[in-house]
Amino acid sequence: MLDYELLEKLCRADGIAGREDEVRELILCEIGGHADSITIDNLGNILVFKKGARPAPKKLLISAHMDEVGFIVTYINDDGTLQFAPVGGINSSAVYSRRVRIGEHKIRGVVNTKPVHLTTGEERKEYPDITDYRIDIGADSREEAEAYIQVGDMITFDSIYEDRHGRIISKALDDRVGCLVLIELIKSELPFDMYFSFVVQEEIGLRGAKAAAFTIAPDSAIVVEGTTASDLPGIEGADRVCLMGGGAVVSLIDGSTIYDRDYYRTAMDYAAANGIKAQTKSKVAGGNDAGTIHVSRGGVRTAAVSVPCRYIHSASSIASKEDIEAVYQVVRGLAEAILGKEQDTAVHVQGTQS
Amino acid sequence: MKEILHRLCADKGISGSEDEMRGIIRELAGDIAGVRSLPLGSIAAEMGDPDAKKHIMLDAHIDRIGLIVTYIDDEGFIKAEPVGGIDLRTLAGNVVTVYGKEELTGVICTVPPHLSRDNKALTREAVWIDTALPVRQVRELVQQGDSVLVCSAYTELLGNKISCSALDNRAGCAVLIRCMQLLRDKELPCRLSVVFSSQEETHESGAETAAFILRPDEAVVIDAGYGRQQGVPKEKSGKLGSGSIISIAPSLSRGVTDKLIALARELNMASAYEVCGGKTGTNADKISVSAGGVRTGCISFPDKNMHTQTEMVSLDDLEKLSQLLALYVLEGGASHA
Numbered sequence: 121m122l123d124y125e126l127l128e129k130l131c132r133a134d135g136i137a138g139r140e141d142e143v144r145e146l147i148l149c150e151i152g153g154h155a156d157s158i159t160i161d162n163l164g165n166i167l168v169f170k171k172g173a174r175p176a177p178k179k180l181l182i183s184a185h186m187d188e189v190g191f192i193v194t195y196i197n198d199d200g201t202l203q204f205a206p207v208g209g210i211n212s213s214a215v216y217s218r219r220v221r222i223g224e225h226k227i228r229g230v231v232n233t234k235p236v237h238l239t240t241g242e243e244r245k246e247y248p249d250i251t252d253y254r255i256d257i258g259a260d261s262r263e264e265a266e267a268y269i270q271v272g273d274m275i276t277f278d279s280i281y282e283d284r285h286g287r288i289i290s291k292a293l294d295d296r297v298g299c300l301v302l303i304e305l306i307k308s309e310l311p312f313d314m315y316f317s318f319v320v321q322e323e324i325g326l327r328g329a330k331a332a333a334f335t336i337a338p339d340s341a342i343v344v345e346g347t348t349a350s351d352l353p354g355i356e357g358a359d360r361v362c363l364m365g366g367g368a369v370v371s372l373i374d375g376s377t378i379y380d381r382d383y384y385r386t387a388m389d390y391a392a393a394n395g396i397k398a399q400t401k402s403k404v405a406g407g408n409d410a411g412t413i414h415v416s417r418g419g420v421r422t423a424a425v426s427v428p429c430r431y432i433h434s435a436s437s438i439a440s441k442e443d444i445e446a447v448y449q450v451v452r453g454l455a456e457a458i459l460g461k462e463q464d465t466a467v468h469v470q471g472t473q474s
Numbered sequence: 475m476k477e478i479l480h481r482l483c484a485d486k487g488i489s490g491s492e493d494e495m496r497g498i499i500r501e502l503a504g505d506i507a508g509v510r511s512l513p514l515g516s517i518a519a520e521m522g523d524p525d526a527k528k529h530i531m532l533d534a535h536i537d538r539i540g541l542i543v544t545y546i547d548d549e550g551f552i553k554a555e556p557v558g559g560i561d562l563r564t565l566a567g568n569v570v571t572v573y574g575k576e577e578l579t580g581v582i583c584t585v586p587p588h589l590s591r592d593n594k595a596l597t598r599e600a601v602w603i604d605t606a607l608p609v610r611q612v613r614e615l616v617q618q619g620d621s622v623l624v625c626s627a628y629t630e631l632l633g634n635k636i637s638c639s640a641l642d643n644r645a646g647c648a649v650l651i652r653c654m655q656l657l658r659d660k661e662l663p664c665r666l667s668v669v670f671s672s673q674e675e676t677h678e679s680g681a682e683t684a685a686f687i688l689r690p691d692e693a694v695v696i697d698a699g700y701g702r703q704q705g706v707p708k709e710k711s712g713k714l715g716s717g718s719i720i721s722i723a724p725s726l727s728r729g730v731t732d733k734l735i736a737l738a739r740e741l742n743m744a745s746a747y748e749v750c751g752g753k754t755g756t757n758a759d760k761i762s763v764s765a766g767g768v769r770t771g772c773i774s775f776p777d778k779n780m781h782t783q784t785e786m787v788s789l790d791d792l793e794k795l796s797q798l799l800a801l802y803v804l805e806g807g808a809s810h811a
Contacts, residue, residue, distance in 0.1 A: 213563070213566040216564060217783060218568075219626070219637070219784060230629075234705035235561075236559055245594060256631070256778065280579070280625065285611070351549075352583045353547060353551045353553075354602075435568075
């Protein structure tokens with residue numbers, strides 16, 4: 121079993137894009153003493169090298185992102201309420217009437233909503249625009265608010281963390297599950313030398329990974345992620361994308377990457393041979409750091425292995441521990457297979473590119 | 475006041491079924507006075523002189539809005555329908571507790587952004603709860619009719635303000651408990667019944683039947699009023715921290731209302747007034763015409779974001795309101811010359 125107490129700490133840490141400090145500190149604490157080299161680059165990425173039992177025939181990078189979706193304070197109104205902008209892709213519905221915490225001092229606030237009794241039938245059918253939302257911290261004036269809050273402060277969901285009945289409900293499972301998998305690999309004995317990166321700013325355009333991939337200059341990469349599962353009532357077939365409880369999600373294609381077909385097969389074969397549940401997405405949807413890593417320098421053969429998460433990018437995403445375990449196993453198996461191949465022939469996807 | 479409200483909001487985020495509320499109220503009120511349960515689930519505490527000429531009733535409702543389980547599908551998703559005036563927009567993606575054989579945490583299903591870019595709220599018919607458990611386990615633990623509440627935690631904000639779900643009307647109950655504390659060991663010029671009534675959010679039945687049983691001469695209803703905030707008209711709301719909102723309406727007793735206004739002035743409370751052209755939409759509507767009729771007034775604490783999990787009140791308001799009600803009782807209520 122992976123260390124789920126650590127996952128709780130990772131999820132409870134707050135870190136929107138550009139403000140990953142808390143998450144970074146936590147990760148550095150965990151991996152200190154378990155790696156051969158740990159550096160923090162100019163953007164705040166953590167770059168790690170760890171020697172394995174054998175030297176690797178080529179450079180493999182395993183990457184996860186530290187940032188989560190959230191908000192940023194854009195303005196403090198005269199009445200002490202705060203205006204804010206989303207950082208990363210968030211639906212209006214995920215913010216409506218939620219509790220949040222703001223800034224370094226984690227000041228508590230709530231997103232105000234006009235009481236339902238005073239709304240019209242039309243108003244009740246639709247969410248307001250995020251720009252019309254206001255956060256209330258209890259302050260009665262701008263002066264009172266300014267004593268605690270600055271424009272530019274980070275805002276994150278103030279939500280529950282529950283680990284019960286084999287599933288986890290939390291904010292930020294995307295991508296603290298990936299961080300957990302990487303930390304566990306770094307803490308373990310590795311069969312080959314490997315590189316790892318915990319990157320910043322995925323949610324606002326895959327930015328940290330671009331710099332990390334340049335610096336490490338890998339031949340191959342595995343991105344470990346949380347991805348959208350929509351196996352929900354009223355959604356059938358391909359629209360379900362992937363299933364919670366269906367095991368590790370190995371990507372073929374998404375919004376930003378056509379993945380290395382050989383690595384895809386290797387991962388699926390490894391899972392099948394070892395009785396690990398694995399699946400692929402039934403819809404070309406989403407995207408992750410693979411989008412920037414696979415086109416780094418002269419090109420990097422890339423795979424993505426993800427944990428299916430329901431209600432991703434919200435205060436309460438759900439993942440199954442069984443799936444998280446499967447992702448760890450598949451990533452480990454795929455890494456060993458990629459580095460263990462005597463003759464690594466670049467079998468690139470043919471005929472699938474449009 | 476803070477301790478009482480904290481107690482009523484319970485410690486954890488997951489709390490607030492009506493049974494739990496009743497238990498906490500019986501304990502808090504039972505400490506000060508004799509309590510009894512009424513047939514529809516209300517609780518009445520008795521104080522003062524049972525033989526006094528005048529009988530005053532104070533009322534706050536204990537029930538809250540929520541949902542009820544109506545169906546479980548083959549994959550274990552639970553269908554639920556709202557009970558009381560819920561803003562359906564607060565539901566999608568929110569965390570709830572299902573009060574089955576054990577308390578289960580779930581999330582209200584919401585369609586992910588890549589499948590739906592529109593901004594539509596759920597309809598009453600499309601509220602599904604996801605406990606992420608296998609169907610077999612869900613069916614073992616959950617039954618049709620189980621109640622479901624949106625989770626919230628007692629949260630302290632700046633300026634002595636508190637946010638939690640169902641402060642409408644847990645804060646009102648806290649005011650009554652505090653008022654009872656203030657009256658403890660005092661000699662009252664009247665008989666006093668403090669009623670924690672059930673079923674306000676649906677049909678106000680708890681208070682109606684309690685008033686019939688108790689037959690008070692006068693009643694004051696304590697409920698949540700609109701806190702001043704963006705989108706809420708000034709004439710309907712009071713600023714948090716201003717003290718209280720006093721209702722003025724043809725359905726209410728002018729004598730009781732005037733007394734409340736006079737006491738608020740005496741206590742230097744900058745009260746707001748909510749004037750209604752007819753009924754008030756609170757328990758006062760039913761109490762006032764119960765049995766042979768009861769002279770009734772209504773006073774509220776300002777509450778922002780009413781009927782959501784982010785309701786917000788000022789502890790200062792609740793304390794002042796408790797003092798006002800205690801004074802009302804000590805002065806024997808309104809005079810009806």
